[in-house]
Structure formats: C-alpha cells, structure tokens
Amino acid sequence: MSKKKQKKKARITNRQAKIRQKKKKPINQTDTKYKRLQQKVKDGFRQQGIPTEGIEFAESSDGMKMSEVILKLADPMLKEYGDNDKQIETIISLTIIEWNRLMFPKDVGEKFQDEMIDTLSPEAGEADTVGSILYISKLIAKRRKKYFPDLKRLILDYELIVSKGDIALNVSSAPVE
Numbered sequence: 001m002s003k004k005k006q007k008k009k010a011r012i013t014n015r016q017a018k019i020r021q022k023k024k025k026p027i028n029q030t031d032t033k034y035k036r037l038q039q040k041v042k043d044g045f046r047q048q049g050i051p052t053e054g055i056e057f058a059e060s061s062d063g064m065k066m067s068e069v070i071l072k073l074a075d076p077m078l079k080e081y082g083d084n085d086k087q088i089e090t091i092i093s094l095t096i097i098e099w100n101r102l103m104f105p106k107d108v109g110e111k112f113q114d115e116m117i118d119t120l121s122p123e124a125g126e127a128d129t130v131g132s133i134l135y136i137s138k139l140i141a142k143r144r145k146k147y148f149p150d151l152k153r154l155i156l157d158y159e160l161i162v163s164k165g166d167i168a169l170n171v172s173s174a175p176v177e
Contacts, residue, residue: 041157041172066171070095073143085162098140103154152176
C-alpha cells in the first residue's frame, strides 16, 4: 500500500474517532455530572407527583449504556452531517426522540411522530423537513432492529455536551415492558 493511501486511511480513522468517546471509563457514582443527572431525574419525578424516597440509581444490569446505544444509532448521520456542534446536537436529540417513540405501542408512536412533524416543520410544512424527519425515523428504526432488537429502555433524561466535535453524552433510562 502506498504512503498516500495509508495517510488517507489514517485521516478517516481520526475523523471516526472524533465522534466517539475518547476513553470508556466506568461511571463513578460520585462524579458531579452523574449526580447532577440523578438530581434532574428525581426533580422530574417530583414534578409529576412521583415520590423519590428510596429510589436508588444503579448501573444497568444488562451492561448496556444507553449513551453508547444512542451514539451507535446516530453514527451514520454523525459521519455524514456532523460537521459542526449544532448539527451534532440536533442529530443526537432526534435520535433520542426517535428511540423513545419506538418504545411506545405502534398507534401511540405514530401519533407521536405526527405531532413531532407538526412541531418541527414550519407552518408551510416544507417537504424537506418532513422528508428529513421520516428519513431519520426509518434509519433509527432499522438500526435499532438490527443492533438492539431486545433492548427495551425508555430514555428519561439526558445531558449532552458537544465541543469541537467531541461528544459527552449522559443518559438516564428505565426499563419498559
């Protein structure tokens, strides 16, 4: 292989690495971000009238981190359209919305999708926007079915920090039947 091809391949690898977490490390339950996310979830429960006494947060027993699941699902869109921090934030947010929609029964999920399209598209209902939303929906559904067909967890809250293409994503989720 020539040196030019090796260099080009290295750039692609670096680009791919840029959108992934640099180093996987276990969540430290004393970590400030982790505690802040826990507090946001508890506050959300309290606002809905759900008592929070006795709620214990623990690592997922199935070993799956929802942040990794979301990044895996969003990967092709991040590679193609993740040119700036705002686009990355939008892609991750839409992936999370679509993941949760897929957790609902089919009729509820379709109603949710209709409401999402109405909310996100301008009054004129531009075909580009509607087409993009439907494309993302189909892509996420296809990738979920392929990679995580048995994973049934609803995303309750998330914290996303994007800086110069680096992504830090913390997700709180709960199992659903």
